[in-house]
Amino acid sequence: MTALEKIISRFNSKIFIYFLIAITALYTLGFTFLHNIHSDGYILGDWLVNYQDGGFKRRGLSGSFFFILQDLTGLKLNILVYCFQFIIISLFFYYYFKLIQYKEATFLYLSLLMSSIGFVGLLNCVDYVGKKEFIIFLLFAVFAYLIDNNKLTKVKEWGFCLALFISTLFHEVTLFFIPYFLIALYLKTKKIEAVRYLKYILAVLIPVVLLLLFGKEINEGQSLSILKERGVIFTRGIFFWNIDERQYILEHIKEYRLYFLSLGISIAHLAFYLKYIAERKIIYILLIGAFLFSLPLFYLAIDWGRWMYIHMIFIIILFALFLKKSDSEYASEIIIVNKKFYITLLIIIFSLIYRVEMSGRGFTFEGLFYRICLAPLELLNKML
Numbered sequence: 001m002t003a004l005e006k007i008i009s010r011f012n013s014k015i016f017i018y019f020l021i022a023i024t025a026l027y028t029l030g031f032t033f034l035h036n037i038h039s040d041g042y043i044l045g046d047w048l049v050n051y052q053d054g055g056f057k058r059r060g061l062s063g064s065f066f067f068i069l070q071d072l073t074g075l076k077l078n079i080l081v082y083c084f085q086f087i088i089i090s091l092f093f094y095y096y097f098k099l100i101q102y103k104e105a106t107f108l109y110l111s112l113l114m115s116s117i118g119f120v121g122l123l124n125c126v127d128y129v130g131k132k133e134f135i136i137f138l139l140f141a142v143f144a145y146l147i148d149n150n151k152l153t154k155v156k157e158w159g160f161c162l163a164l165f166i167s168t169l170f171h172e173v174t175l176f177f178i179p180y181f182l183i184a185l186y187l188k189t190k191k192i193e194a195v196r197y198l199k200y201i202l203a204v205l206i207p208v209v210l211l212l213l214f215g216k217e218i219n220e221g222q223s224l225s226i227l228k229e230r231g232v233i234f235t236r237g238i239f240f241w242n243i244d245e246r247q248y249i250l251e252h253i254k255e256y257r258l259y260f261l262s263l264g265i266s267i268a269h270l271a272f273y274l275k276y277i278a279e280r281k282i283i284y285i286l287l288i289g290a291f292l293f294s295l296p297l298f299y300l301a302i303d304w305g306r307w308m309y310i311h312m313i314f315i316i317i318l319f320a321l322f323l324k325k326s327d328s329e330y331a332s333e334i335i336i337v338n339k340k341f342y343i344t345l346l347i348i349i350f351s352l353i354y355r356v357e358m359s360g361r362g363f364t365f366e367g368l369f370y371r372i373c374l375a376p377l378e379l380l381n382k383m384l
Contacts, residue, residue, distance in 0.1 A: 039233060054221070056214050057218060092141055133313075259308070272343065279322075
């Protein structure tokens with residue numbers, strides 16, 4: 001056994017995943033707090049869209065919910081929103097931990113978390129933190145955990161449908177990622193259950209139809225004054241957003257073309273992963289279907305990196321279902337130094353080199369290595 005093989009044989013992918021979960025959770029919670037305290041108009045602002053300004057509208061349930069809490073408690077909206085975000089984000093990482101706790105981790109599975117649009121995506125781009133998609137991340141993590149342990153009863157299933165309905169009123173993006181819930185069900189039961197799937201589809205489709213028919217604009221003219229009276233002042237963000245997003249994409253097409261490069265890298269990464277999965281053909285088809293279902297998002301909104309990142313988080317949770325079960329919390333596949341290992345290692349290293357921004361720049365060489373090694377030095381030079 002060579003020196004390299006001895007070092008590699010002692011590497012435990014599971015322990016590293018635990019470390020990555022902890023670091024990512026702390027980072028996410030920390031920067032979410034900073035966004036809220038500084039009244040970020042995009043992250044905090046999105047949670048404070050409300051029905052008080054003009055009535056029923058997309059994303060408005062959250063703001064009205066926090067207004068009621070403020071009236072009951074007298075606490076600042078920034079703090080109330082952060083407490084809710086803290087609970088949602090913490091529970092997501094907890095249930096993801098529970099999902100993989102008694103599974104045998106692999107070096108290849110670790111590479112998914114290290115993807116530039118996986119867990120590392122949060123470390124690369126602070127604009128991903130604190131957003132409403134953590135609600136559906138949590139719902140899917142709990143859902144995956146329950147079906148993996150045969151604990152999804154009929155009552156709990158109806159509860160999930162209700163939660164998805166409410167989640168869609170918090171953010172309509174829930175609709176575009178509902179296929180992952182259906183995929184998880186199918187891959188675990190090995191049978192098509194159309195009536196069962198219909199419950200999940202209607203749970204997200206009905207609120208979207210209601211929003212399309214009766215929904216008002218996010219800012220009907222009074223939101224900023226209502227929020228000012230409640231102690232929050234925004235100078236930018238979602239309440240000021242009046243950009244024609246499709247025109248914006250066309251005007252910045254050179255930057256947006258680079259998203260195809262990042263997408264191609266991610267597809268190649270997933271294709272290599274699926275090479276070692278027994279049911280790869282059907283999973284290929286299902287994942288392509290899930291991506292195609294989300295295409296309207298890429299047409300309607302400029303956050304292309306965000307949609308890619310959401311897909312990867314769902315895939316990371318989904319693929320955890322197919323890791324081997326184990327009696328040990330630290331079970332990790334023995335790494336063999338071969339062609340598969342070297343390709344996986346190269347994928348991880350390259351993933352740490354590049355960055356996919358939420359919108360605007362689809363590929364840059366400002367990944368985690370840059371942010372750790374070069375960005376602090378650049379900041380220091382500016383200070384000096």
